[in-house]
Amino acid sequence: MQTQCRKINVSGVVQGVGFRPFIYSIATENGLFGHVKNRGNDVEIVVEGENNDLESFLHDLYNKKPPLSLIDQIKTKDFPVSGFSVFSILDSELDDNTSSIIPTDTAICSDCLREMYDRKDRRYHYPFTSCTNCGPRYSLVNSLPFDRKNTSMVEFPLCQGCGLEYKLPSDRRFHAQATCCQDCGPVLSLTNGSGDVIASGHDAIIRCAELIDSGSIVAVKGYGGFHLVCDATSDSAVLKLRNSLDRPAQPFAVMAKDVDTVSSFASIDADESSLLLSRQRPIVVLDKSNGLALSDHIAPDLHNIGAMLPYSGTHHLLFDNSDTDVYVMTSANLPGLPMMTDNEEALSHLERIADHYLLHNYVIRNRTDDTVIRFVNGRKAFIRRSRGFVPERIELPFSIEAAIGVGPELNTTVTLAKENSAYISQYIGNTRHFETAQYHKQVVSNLEQLTKINPHRWGCDLHPEFNTTHFAQEQGGNNTVYVQHHYAHIISLMVDNLLPADSRIIGIALDGAGYGEDGTIWGGEVLEATYSGYERIAHLMEQPMPGGDKAAINPSRMLLGMLHDVLEPKELRGLPLYFKHGEPERDIVLQQLEKGVNLVRTSSFARVLDSAAALLGISQSRSYQGEPAMKLESVAKKGVHNLDLPVVCKRGVLDTTSLLYDLYERLGTHDVCDLAYSVEDALAVGVAELAISAAKKRNVDTVGLSGGVAYNEHITGRICEVVKDAGFEFITHNRIPCGDGGVSLGQAVVAGNSENFD
Structure with a gap:
């Protein structure tokens, strides 16, 4: 032939x-x-x-x-x-303009695990065992091409055995850039709080496991940064960690030895099990069950818990040598600051938190927090998209010019996009803090280098005081594009669902805060949106926030603002609310409301949930972002009777004051769980009806939901049900976070859409 x-x-x-x-x-x-x-x-x-x-x-x-x-x-x-x-x-053929998609960090594969447990193998008990099918990638890379010389592994020349594997085309370690063994690769060391080495190699693993079992807190260096680790079954260890971190209630994630162990303390369906076992090994948020007695202080007053499985050789070896099958595994960072990646930094900044340190000696080039996913209404919802998924390409439904979205202020990511591809960065965090703002700039630089995308336009938030906005202005100059926060949410939703360029939807954006075009704080919005622009059609009633951001931290302030016009002063003072400075602070808040001073107006959906949580006595103070609403959801999950609270919508505004007043009137006559369920249900029905009305008037077929509130399964499910029953298509997120982690993508697409600038 x-x-x-x-x-x-x-x-x-x-x-x-x-x-x-x-x-x-x-x-x-x-x-x-x-x-x-x-x-x-x-x-x-x-x-x-x-x-x-x-x-x-x-x-x-x-x-x-x-x-x-x-x-x-x-x-x-x-x-x-x-x-x-x-x-x-043949050798790689690259120039300065070529780009490549860097693979993500993935869990150790079964072949490498088998070798790690084979006494006859030279990688026996070696925690950094990897091959072309597994192990760290993105966290190692410094520049392209992805060759060993451009990664952290350049510091570890291959030994003869590894070199032979690296050069043999039939070997699964052929050109495996992170390959190594105990003769040539990184090593583990266990130190005390002063940095003195007390064990090395496998002995460090054995001693570390013993310390965790005995109640110690150990800072463990992994793929993308440090974790703080303790025994998840020990109340004293978990409380010690909480007190050291000053995190009185924020839920901790746990790592379990295997799926069977997870199923002993949480309910798992087939999809959740598959995700836990996936090569990405994310934290999966699961409903608690009454099985293995974990400490009640891990996720207090919540119905769910975040769990993950071991993804590194170090994790597997620790569990092999431990008496406990579940560890608390939380990112090692001070409040608002990036997770730590450097040994000296950890030893210096965690000295009052960690008792010991399990260190390795390779450099983490790109920090990556653990990814967090929850199934909501049958679909994956990324709460945090990071390790295992970054920097995967996101397909865009149409081609755009080179652009960047620098993100909002909290839970920030950045996105670089060009043509029909976008790359969302790892989780960055709270850019109010100087260190995080500097890290934000570093991520932009690194992502530009890896993707070879030189952005022409810089998309940013409307808020004039955000550090991210200032950064975009400095870099983009006249090519800075200001994108309203909730519009960015809806654009990211449209991209997530690959809606074509001429699409038009009614977008529901529900969250805590976003700077509105009228200078107020939005957060309960119904928008008619296209890729070229939007119109605000409906929203929640604007409510006063006494003291501005203080009302976001103290739900009692928000509740007084919402009920001020419908309750008598005596009734307001009789509410069982919490104020850090007691009655004098409460009276100042009431005076502010009476005189109309020091008030910020907001249509935020999340602030209404906070107020309901305070009114029902579920959560009257906030120690972490989303706490009141999350605790309200957990109580509502136990509700069995829907009280059908009245929903009042007039001229495109959902009356939240009348809803909260009706809830107030029913206090003491109904079960708190039923009241919590009913107020969530009424709010969901209310915004769904606003969206349906808008869709009918505008002749739009599709209604979508985005924003942080979309993580609430009851609210999302109810909105979906009402919208679908009315005959409309309903879309939510699947590939991209519905919270602020997805905002940068929306900003980048708006900035890069040439139709917006013709």
């Missing part, structure tokens, strides 16, 4: 995942000759052989690809026959 030649270009996640060795393998198996090389933007393959063998090769290319690879596109064309006699792997 006649020899044919084809040139094949494969784009996607094809670098650092064993893709070229895979191509070598299937080419030789099919009797083909030619070569494969990495060009940065893609992998180029030239293969010669008979037609049947070429077709078999293409079949294998589609169906047998490496587990960490992700193929976006395959282009094939005929090519002149060159008479190749072998199949070769």
